[in-house]
Amino acid sequence: MSISSILSIAARALLAEQVGVEVVSHNIANVNTEGYSRQQVELVTNPALDMPWGQQGNGVKVAGISRFFDPYIALRLNQKIGSQSDYATRQSELEKIAEYFNETEDNNINDLLSQFWNSWQDLADNPTGSAERQSVLQNGQLIAESFNSRANELMQQRMDLVNSIRTDIDSINKLTAQIADLNNEIMTAEAGGHAANDLRDSRQQALNELSKLVGISYFEMGDGSVNVMLEGGATLVSGIESWTLAFQTDANDDIQVTWNGPNGYTKDVTDWVSGGQLGAHIYIRDDRIPSYMSGLNALVKDLIWEVNSVQSQGVGLSYYSNTVGTYGVSDPTAALKDNPALPFGDKINEGGEFTLYVDDSTGTAVASATITITVGMTLEDLRDAIDAALPGYVDADITSDGRLTLTGLNSHSFGFGNDTSNVVAALGINTFFTSQTRNSDDFAYTLGVNEALSADPDKVATGHIDIHGNHPRGDNSAALDMADLENQAVGPGGMTFSEAYQDLVGEIGLDTENASQQAEFLANVVDQLTQMRDSVSGVSLDEELAALIKYQRAFQAASKLITTADELYQTLLSMKT
Amino acid sequence: MRVTLPTMYNSVVRDLQRLAVEMQQINESISSGKKYNAIYQNPLDVQRAMGYQNNIDLIDQYQRNLQTAESWLTNSEATLQNIGDILKEAMTLAEQMATGTYDADNRAAAAKQVRNILEEVVQEGNVDINGQYLLSGYKTDTPPFVWGNLAVQAAALSQTATSSFTGTATSGGTYTDTTARTYLAEVTSGGAVGTARFRVSDDGGQTWSAEFTTGAAQAIWGNDGVDRGVTLAFAGAGDLAVGDRIVVQVSPVTYQGDDNTVEVAVSKTNRLAINSVGRDVVGGSSGGVDIFQVLYNLQTALENNDQATVSQCLEDLEAVNSNILQYQGDFGARSQRVTYKQNAYASLKDRLTAGLSAVADTDLITATTDLNLVQTAYEAALYSSTQVLNLSLLDYMS
Numbered sequence: 001m002s003i004s005s006i007l008s009i010a011a012r013a014l015l016a017e018q019v020g021v022e023v024v025s026h027n028i029a030n031v032n033t034e035g036y037s038r039q040q041v042e043l044v045t046n047p048a049l050d051m052p053w054g055q056q057g058n059g060v061k062v063a064g065i066s067r068f069f070d071p072y073i074a075l076r077l078n079q080k081i082g083s084q085s086d087y088a089t090r091q092s093e094l095e096k097i098a099e100y101f102n103e104t105e106d107n108n109i110n111d112l113l114s115q116f117w118n119s120w121q122d123l124a125d126n127p128t129g130s131a132e133r134q135s136v137l138q139n140g141q142l143i144a145e146s147f148n149s150r151a152n153e154l155m156q157q158r159m160d161l162v163n164s165i166r167t168d169i170d171s172i173n174k175l176t177a178q179i180a181d182l183n184n185e186i187m188t189a190e191a192g193g194h195a196a197n198d199l200r201d202s203r204q205q206a207l208n209e210l211s212k213l214v215g216i217s218y219f220e221m222g223d224g225s226v227n228v229m230l231e232g233g234a235t236l237v238s239g240i241e242s243w244t245l246a247f248q249t250d251a252n253d254d255i256q257v258t259w260n261g262p263n264g265y266t267k268d269v270t271d272w273v274s275g276g277q278l279g280a281h282i283y284i285r286d287d288r289i290p291s292y293m294s295g296l297n298a299l300v301k302d303l304i305w306e307v308n309s310v311q312s313q314g315v316g317l318s319y320y321s322n323t324v325g326t327y328g329v330s331d332p333t334a335a336l337k338d339n340p341a342l343p344f345g346d347k348i349n350e351g352g353e354f355t356l357y358v359d360d361s362t363g364t365a366v367a368s369a370t371i372t373i374t375v376g377m378t379l380e381d382l383r384d385a386i387d388a389a390l391p392g393y394v395d396a397d398i399t400s401d402g403r404l405t406l407t408g409l410n411s412h413s414f415g416f417g418n419d420t421s422n423v424v425a426a427l428g429i430n431t432f433f434t435s436q437t438r439n440s441d442d443f444a445y446t447l448g449v450n451e452a453l454s455a456d457p458d459k460v461a462t463g464h465i466d467i468h469g470n471h472p473r474g475d476n477s478a479a480l481d482m483a484d485l486e487n488q489a490v491g492p493g494g495m496t497f498s499e500a501y502q503d504l505v506g507e508i509g510l511d512t513e514n515a516s517q518q519a520e521f522l523a524n525v526v527d528q529l530t531q532m533r534d535s536v537s538g539v540s541l542d543e544e545l546a547a548l549i550k551y552q553r554a555f556q557a558a559s560k561l562i563t564t565a566d567e568l569y570q571t572l573l574s575m576k577t
Numbered sequence: 578m579r580v581t582l583p584t585m586y587n588s589v590v591r592d593l594q595r596l597a598v599e600m601q602q603i604n605e606s607i608s609s610g611k612k613y614n615a616i617y618q619n620p621l622d623v624q625r626a627m628g629y630q631n632n633i634d635l636i637d638q639y640q641r642n643l644q645t646a647e648s649w650l651t652n653s654e655a656t657l658q659n660i661g662d663i664l665k666e667a668m669t670l671a672e673q674m675a676t677g678t679y680d681a682d683n684r685a686a687a688a689k690q691v692r693n694i695l696e697e698v699v700q701e702g703n704v705d706i707n708g709q710y711l712l713s714g715y716k717t718d719t720p721p722f723v724w725g726n727l728a729v730q731a732a733a734l735s736q737t738a739t740s741s742f743t744g745t746a747t748s749g750g751t752y753t754d755t756t757a758r759t760y761l762a763e764v765t766s767g768g769a770v771g772t773a774r775f776r777v778s779d780d781g782g783q784t785w786s787a788e789f790t791t792g793a794a795q796a797i798w799g800n801d802g803v804d805r806g807v808t809l810a811f812a813g814a815g816d817l818a819v820g821d822r823i824v825v826q827v828s829p830v831t832y833q834g835d836d837n838t839v840e841v842a843v844s845k846t847n848r849l850a851i852n853s854v855g856r857d858v859v860g861g862s863s864g865g866v867d868i869f870q871v872l873y874n875l876q877t878a879l880e881n882n883d884q885a886t887v888s889q890c891l892e893d894l895e896a897v898n899s900n901i902l903q904y905q906g907d908f909g910a911r912s913q914r915v916t917y918k919q920n921a922y923a924s925l926k927d928r929l930t931a932g933l934s935a936v937a938d939t940d941l942i943t944a945t946t947d948l949n950l951v952q953t954a955y956e957a958a959l960y961s962s963t964q965v966l967n968l969s970l971l972d973y974m975s
Contacts, residue, residue, distance in 0.1 A: 031582055098617050103627055104937075110627045114634035121638045125645040125841055128709070128718060368743075463715065467743050472835055474709065474717030480842055486635070487845040502627045509620025516617065527591060531584050538581030545970040 003568050009046075009059030010561035016043055016060045017558060020551035023065055027539045028548075035205035037067040037537035039197055067197040070536045071220075074204055077529040078218075082211035082275045084522035089280035091519045093161070094512035097292065100153040101505050109146050110505075113498050115139050117486035123462060124479035128317065133457035137449060140432060144447040147300050151444035154293050158253075161285040165247060165255060168213050168278040172236075173244040175210045176228065179203060180242035183225035187240070190224045210236075215275025232272020234259040245269070254286045288511060293444070295504040298492040300443040302500075304433040305344055305425070306490050307482065311432040312416060312425035314461025314478030315471045319359050319413035320406070323452055326428030326435075328402035332379040336423060341402065343435065343443070344426040350375045352421030356386065357469040358393040361411040365469025367393050373421040379404060382423070390414075404429060417465040432460070589962040596955045603948045606939045613937070622936045629933035635845075636926045640919065642841040647915050649839075649851040653711050654908040656704045660859065661901050663701070664868070664894060667694045671875055671891040674884075681882040688879035695872040699724050699830060702859045712855030713834030721834040721855035727752060727873065729807050730826045735836075737820040744770060744813010748825040749794055753806040755877055757870035760797060760807055762789075762823040773817040777809075791817065797825075830869040832856040843918055849911065858904045860897075868897050 023041045030036040042063040048055035103110050116139040123132040182203040189196035203226065210216055215231035221239070228237040236243055243261050250256045257278075259269040273279055330341040339345035350373050358367040369389035371382070379398055386396035386406070394414050395407045404427050408414050416430050425431055432453060436446040453459045461482075463475025491500035605614050616623045673679065674687050702712055702722045709717040732748040746762075758779050766774045770791045777786040779799030786799055794810035807825060811817075834855050840848040860867030871893040878886035 095615070095617065098615055101616060102614075103616055104611055104613050104623060110630060111634070114631050118634060118638040118641075121642055121842060125642055126709070468745065470835065472715035472717075472837070474713065474839060475715035475837065476839060476841075480840060480848060483842055498627070498631045502624050505616055505627070506620050506624040509616035509623055512617035513620055527587070530587065531578075534581045534584045535579040538579070538583050540579060540581040542970040543579075545974065549974075 003565050003572075005058070006561060006565040006568070010558050010565060012046065012059045012061060013558035013561065014555060016041070016062050017551045017555040019062050019065075021548065021555070024544050024548045024551060027544050028541065031539040031541060031544075035201050035208070036539070037069045037197065037201050038539045039065050039067045042066050064194055065197065066195065067201070068537050069200070069204075070533070073529060073533050073536065075218075077526065077533055078204075078208055078211045078216075080522060080526050080529055081208050082215050084519060084526050085212040085277055086215070086275045086280045087515050087519035087522055089277045090284060090515040091512065093157070093280065093284040094288070094508070094515050096157060097154065097289070098508055098512045100150055101508055103502075103505050109143070109150070109501060110498060112139065112143050112146055113486075113501065116143050117483055120479050120483040123460070124476040124483055127462040127476040127479055128473050130457060133316075133460050136460055137454050137457055140449045141454070144433070144449055147296065147444045147447045151293065151296060151442070154289050154296070155445070158285050158289050161281050161289075162249070162255070164281045165278060165285070168276075168281060169245050169247055169257070172210065172213050172278065173242075175206055175213070176236045176242040176244070179206050179210070179226065179228060179237045180240050182206065183237065184240040186224045196224075211276060213276045214273060214278040230259075230269060230272045231274055232269060234261070234267065234269045234272055255282050257282075292504065292508060294441065295492070295500075295507070296444040297441050299497065299500050299504065300435070300447050301343070302491050303497055304435055304443060304447065305347065306485050306488075307433055308344075308425040308428075308431040309422065310478060310482045310485065311461045312430045313419055313464065314430075314481075315415045315417065315463055315465050315475075316460050317458040317462070317473050318456070319357075319415045319471075320408070320430070320452075320459070321413045322405070322407040323429055324399065324405040325403040326431060326450060327426065328399065329379050330402055332383075332398050332402055335376045335378055336373070336382065336426070337376075342426055343440075344422070347422045348373065348426050349421045349423075350377065352419070352423070354419035354421055354424050355417050355465075355467075356390060356394060356406075357415045357417060357465045357471075358390060358408070358412050359414070359469070361413075366412070368469050370418070373423050379427075403427070415465050415471060418467075430459075430461070585965060589958070589966065592958055593955070593962070596951055596958060600948065600951045600955065603944055603951060607941065607944050607948065610939050611937060612939050626933055626937040629929055629936065633926060633929050633933065636922050636929065639843055640922050640926075642843060643915050643919050643922070646841050646843065646849055646851045647912065647919075648706055649711055650908050650912045650915060652704060652706055653852060654905060654912060656701055656711070657858065657901055657905040657908065659701050660698055660868070661898065661905065663694055663697050664898050664901065667691060667872060667875065668891065668894050668898065671887055671894060674879060675888040675891055677884065684879040684882045684887075688876045691872055691876040691879060695829070695869065695876065696724065698859065698868055698872065702855060710834070711852050712858065714837040714852070714854055715839065716834045717839070719833045721832055722859070722869075723831045723833055725829055725831060727755070727757060727827060727829050728831075730828055730831055732809060733824045733826075733836075735822050735824075737818050740767075740816065740818035740821050742770075742813065742815040742817045742821065744811065744815060746823045747794070747810045747812070748807065749810065750796070750806040750808040752827050754827075757829065757867075757873045758805070758827045759867065759870065760799065760809075760825040760827070762797065762809060762825065764791075764817045764819055764821040767816055767818040767821075769816055770811045770813065773811075775817075775823070826867070826870070828860075828867060828870050829873045830860065832860070843915075849914065851911075853904055853907070858901070868901075871897055 020041045020043070023039050027038050042065065043060050044063040046058040046061045049058050102108065119132065119135040119139045123129070123136050126132050182199055186196045186199045186203065189199060207216070207218055207226070207228070210228065216228050216236070217231055218226045218228045220226050223239075225239045226237065227235065227239070229235050234243075243259060245257055245259055247255055247257045255270065256268055257270045257273050259267045261267060273282060327342050327344070329336070329339050336342070337345060337348040337350050353370050353372040355368055355370045357365060360366045367390060369386075371385050371389060373382070379402065383396040383398055383404065386394060392409055393412045395409050397405045397407070399405055406414065406429070416424050419425070428434065431450050434448045434450050435443045461478040463471060463478050465471045486498070487496060489496055491497040493500060493503070495503065606612055613619050613623055670687050670690060674684055699722045703720040704711050710720050713719050713721040729748050729750050729752050732746045734746045736742060759781070761778045761782055762775045763778075763782075764773055764775045765788055773791045774788045775791060776788050777797045777799055778784060779801075784800035786797070786802065789795060789797060791811040794808040796804045797807055797809045798804050807827065809823065809825060832855055836854050838850040838854060839852050840850050843849045860869045871890055875887065875890040875894070878890055
């Protein structure tokens with residue numbers, strides 16, 4: 001041992017305390033850096049020297065810089081961040097939908113339905129009133145427009161969600177590439193045996209970001225890299241390699257997520273995608289919106305049918321001089337019943353019949369014919385049956401797009417009644433509402449009021465034609481039947497139309513409320529886990545300042561050692577002179 | 578547990594945000610007056626509110642319907658009251674003229690009075706509201722009674738449930754007598770036209786003629802077998818059934834309405850008839866108890882100075898009067914039902930409005946109290962945050 005060893009101990013101490021201050025400054029500098037784990041210099045004693053008097057300490061040395069990190073809490077936090085992001089995304093998307101169906105505002109569909117039925121009551125009170133007729137048509141139009149806009153908004157949101165999903169998948173691919181890069185850097189950096197603290201923090205941060213986008217599971221390998229998989233199974237990152245996701249829409253317009261694996265191998269992993277923003281976007285787009293849409297369509301379909309059935313049985317103030325059906329068949333030689341082109345083909349009742357009543361130009365009943373819908377009757381058969389039954393009175397024809405058209409001949413006009421076959425309403429003749437001409441499920445989107453009625457409000461059915469062909473103007477029986485629909489359990493699920501609509505709105509409201517409750521609950525869980533994480537990894541400024549003083553004082557003391565050693569040397573040297 | 582700066586900072590931000598959201602919701606509910614402003618704030622209450630709103634709208638509508646009913650019924654009742662008063666005049670006159678103290682001149686003068694009464698009844702019967710005739714059935718655009726000479730009126734066919742006849746029964750001929758009469762034909766054996774047979778009565782079904790066969794126009798007569806020029810023809814498809822009736826009236830007044838009663842909806846399950854068929858109440862062609870025929874016959878009897886027939890007419894007038902009174906009572910009862918319903922709906926609407934208000938309207942007292950609480954909490958959080966976040970070791974380091 002020598003004085004020089006004091007100097008070397010002091011020099012090592014100075015270095016060690018300086019590293020301590022540097023680590024503290026790194027911690028203070030990163031106090032607000034997200035995902036940063038506080039670090040600490042690890043000081044150990046230098047190996048002791050064997051002296052005749054035994055082992056003598058040889059100062060300090062820096063063993064390394066470690067970070068405070070609890071992988072278990074980090075993993076739990078990662079999972080909960082993913083779930084929270086899932087429900088928060090559901091909530092924000094559902095709140096948009098709920099806004100379209102905001103029944104707490106004025107002029108909502110519920111009110112419009114009430115108004116619509118009430119206007120039929122008003123018409124029943126005064127069946128000859130033209131203002132009442134206009135009001136029925138206007139309310140019908142309002143209902144149609146409201147359902148159109150709801151359906152349109154749902155479809156629009158479905159389309160917009162494709163963009164969100166594209167962004168999600170792009171971000172996922174970027175993040176997985178980034179994680180693979182970080183894996184590479186960490187493995188390289190740690191080859192020397194020292195932990196790559198900051199790189200690991202960055203990687204954990206990237207894993208959390210990825211979790212927000214899609215549900216994942218990950219685990220660390222012996223070489224310091226992490227493997228990342230979709231919750232369902234497909235590997236996204238393995239060591240220094242990453243594989244991308246892509247998507248397209250399938251035949252049902254549903255999102256299909258594919259995994260681009262090694263060697264050009266691809267696989268449909270839609271079922272494996274869950275959680276995170278992507279999971280939420282797909283869930284809203286392909287599960288919730290279609291469900292609301294089909295609820296809406298079922299309601300509108302029943303509304304169209306019930307209203308049209310009553311209208312088609314009735315008569316307004318005047319007969320038709322000509323009319324054309326709104327529903328067409330693609331093949332006029334195919335049976336009408338269950339005709340796939342007719343949205344209400346299943347309602348047609350073979351063996352049933354309907355009656356056509358004919359008035360002359362003075363409004364006197366001159367003829368009538370009852371047409372029976374025989375088994376397997378086609379549109380052409382029906383046309384021929386009408387032509388044969390009322391020659392010189394009514395001419396039936398089929399348009400190029402398969403719709404039935406009827407024309408009164410020689411100034412005759414005609415009306416309908418006693419339809420037990422449902423064929424009149426099913427072909428869209430003498431109907432109130434219209435929808436798409438061919439069978440599909442877009443009832444809410446295409447609901448409209450029959451132009452034959454809006455052009456001539458006198459055609460709105462208020463009464464019925466009696467078996468002698470009389471149709472007095474004061475007859476309000478059909479308007480009363482129509483108004484009765486309000487309280488009849490004829491909507492979807494055996495509910496009234498209002499109840500069915502309220503049910504749908506309730507479903508949307510409850511879904512939104514549930515998502516928001518879940519999101520809030522999970523936000524609390526995430527907060528708690530973040531607190532737990534911060535209690536291990538977070539930087540406390542006061543703690544760092546205390547440590548700063550600690551290292552500063554030690555540094556000062558070590559400096560004192562050097563001056564002391566220097567004095568020792570000087571003492572020795574002065575002995576010589 | 579270690580508490581770090583981010584922990585404190587995050588929890589301050591989170592708590593302030595939570596309080597801010599709460600404040601915003603309370604503020605919105607106060608300013609809009611509605612408890613909920615989105616369907617997800619309380620889906621069940623929102624759904625209940627929608628149900629309440631539907632029912633309130635419906636009751637508003639029933640109240641409107643009841644107003645229509647009320648105006649129809651009170652007008653009809655007043656009309657019958659007037660007709661009843663006019664009839665009393667006719668009865669007083671008939672009573673006087675049935676005694677032997679009056680001579681032919683008196684009776685001729687009285688006949689003119691009866692003629693005026695007859696025309697007045699026609700006018701009264703043609704009562705309308707805004708151009709809608711109350712006693713015409715569904716044919717509200719047509720005045721129910723039209724005055725004319727004594728003539729064979731159109732046949733009125735009333736079919737039994739089993740009858741499938743879709744054709745018509747047509748009356749015709751030129752009436753050769755001076756007394757108004759009602760011929761009642763009744764099908765006695767069913768079948769198509771040409772097969773079905775019927776008999777005829779001219780005294781309301783007390784006595785009957787021999788059977789006739791349905792077919793082209795043929796003279797018909799009652800039990801006395803006297804041909805007074807009335808004919809009846811059947812044409813058309815379907816089978817007549819036993820019990821189908823055809824009424825052919827010889828009357829100075831034609832009933833132009835039909836046999837339907839106009840109804841309005843007064844509750845989810847009930848409809849209320851707001852008129853009565855004119856020919857049943859007052860008469861006109863094919864009416865059951867026909868004021869016009871009786872008055873016409875009274876006039877003729879007075880002109881002919883026929884004291885015995887005048888007494889007979891007095892009896893008929895009494896029958897007619899009791900018929901009018903019966904319908905008047907019927908209208909009164911229906912008006913009462915309307916009043917009862919109106920009251921019931923008024924109180925039901927109050928209850929529903931209160932129910933709606935309870936689920937949908939902001940309770941201002943609770944809301945302002947809540948707002949105060951949240952405000953205090955927010956201020957306290959701000960205060961304590963600034964206090965805690967300001968503490969630092971730095972303040973004590975030189």
